[in-house]
Amino acid sequence: MRAIWTGAITFGLVNVPVKVYSATEDHDVPLHQVHDKDGGRIRYQRRCEICGKIVPYEHIDKAFDSGEKTVILTADDLASLPAERSREIDVVEFVPNEQLDPITFDRSYYLEPDSKSLKAYVLLRRTLEDSERTAIVNFALRQKSRLAALRVRGDVLLLQTLLWSDEVREAVFPSLDEAPRITQRELELSSALMESFAGNFEPEKFSDEYQDELRRLIDAKLEQGDAIDTAETFGEESESRSGGGEVIDLMEALQRSVERSRAGGAKESAKNGAKNGAKKKPA
Template identity: 65%
Template sequence: MRAIWKGAIAFGLVNVPVKVYGATEDHDISLHQVHNADAGRIRYQRRCEVCSQIVDYSDIDKAFEEDGRTVVLAKEELKAIPAENSHEIEVVQFVPSDQLDPMTFEKSYFLEPDSTSPKAYVLLRRTLEDTDLVAVVQFALREKTRLGVLRVRGNVLVLQALLWSDEVREVDFPALADTVRVSAQEREMSAALVESMAADFEPSDFTDDYQIQLRQLIEAKLDKGEALDTDETFGVTDNEASTGEVIDLMEALKKSLDRKRAASGRTPPAKTTAKQRPGKKAATDSSGALG
């Protein structure tokens, strides 16, 4: 890995020099565009609409337009913004991790100690472990001032970039009005389905099927060329997924639960009511969506 940035965590009067690395990578197969008539590569050119010349990246500036007025901002002017020149990851407060909305999570970065003595780095990491808190930080990276948190992953500090509060949209869908009614029986059946599918999450148990099948298609195409038969390559599948609205919710829940029980080799228990089940309280009618 190559460090993308160097700076220091400002933890009160403690300074923790660090190197920043991208923590994630894209595993998607890279495809490019070609002309379907002759397989010629499609190239895009940066052409000026005023002089029609093709422009190099080095000759491109940025601009802002408002009310018919345009302001051109040169690279040197953008680099002069004070926040852009900051190489400090400033700790501003410590909060419980459950107060963070996952909707705001952005890219993650690994932080490596950039000092002959990593003691301050280890101290901060152990402090986060001992207090079971995450550190809210502010920093600048790639022409943007960012909000983030420091958390621990194994023995490494991770910088998790966050969206600003005004970058998450507010929504109010009319279909989710308080008039929606969900019966106790529907809630009970839904809970039983959830229970039948509950397990500890292991990310390695899941695979990117599209990328696997794309690789399969590429290899079959290399082997058979234009004579490729996609039905032969992938097999004909029976897709039972419905794209329409579920009319009978109880029937759909029952079929789903029966299918899960059959797959796990479990036999359906004798039919009982919620009141007859030990340790279970009867669900009451409630308004709102399933969830």
């Protein structure tokens, strides 16, 4: 990994120099656009509407249009802003972990301690762990002031940028104004269905199905050309994934779902029992 930013966490007179790394990466298959008739690559050009010339990035500035006048902002102008020049991750307050709403989380970054500051780094990490609190911090990154949560993930300090309060929409749905009556039996069936799906979250068990299928499609086209049989490549779907279909009573749907889940669990148990029995050696 390559550090994208260097600075220091500061709270009071304590200073913890750190390096910042992106904690996530994109795994999507890289695709580009082509002309459907001849396969020619589609490219976007930065063309000046006054002189008509294609403009390289190094000659592009930013601007704000007030409606009456346009203000040009150069790279030097933007770099001169005090917030942009700051290399500090400034702790504003320490809040209980449960007060953070996951909807406000944006991007995640790992913080690596500077070789000279390991003790201060570990001390901050241990303090956050023991207090069960998260540090709310301010810092500037890529021409933006950021609000972020500084918390612990394993042995590492993790910085998660937060959306500003006015960036989170309120959910106002008139359809929820009149709550329907829920019976005790419906609650019991719903709880039973949920319990049948209960488990511990293990992220490694899941994969991006669309990207997996896209790679299979690309591999098939590389081997067989454009005239491939998609049904043969992916197999016939036993049932549609498009949703919709027959509308049935909620109670009936819950009852049938619970029965199906229990039947599936019984089959799985029988299968595992047969496997275990086959492994046992006769006395």
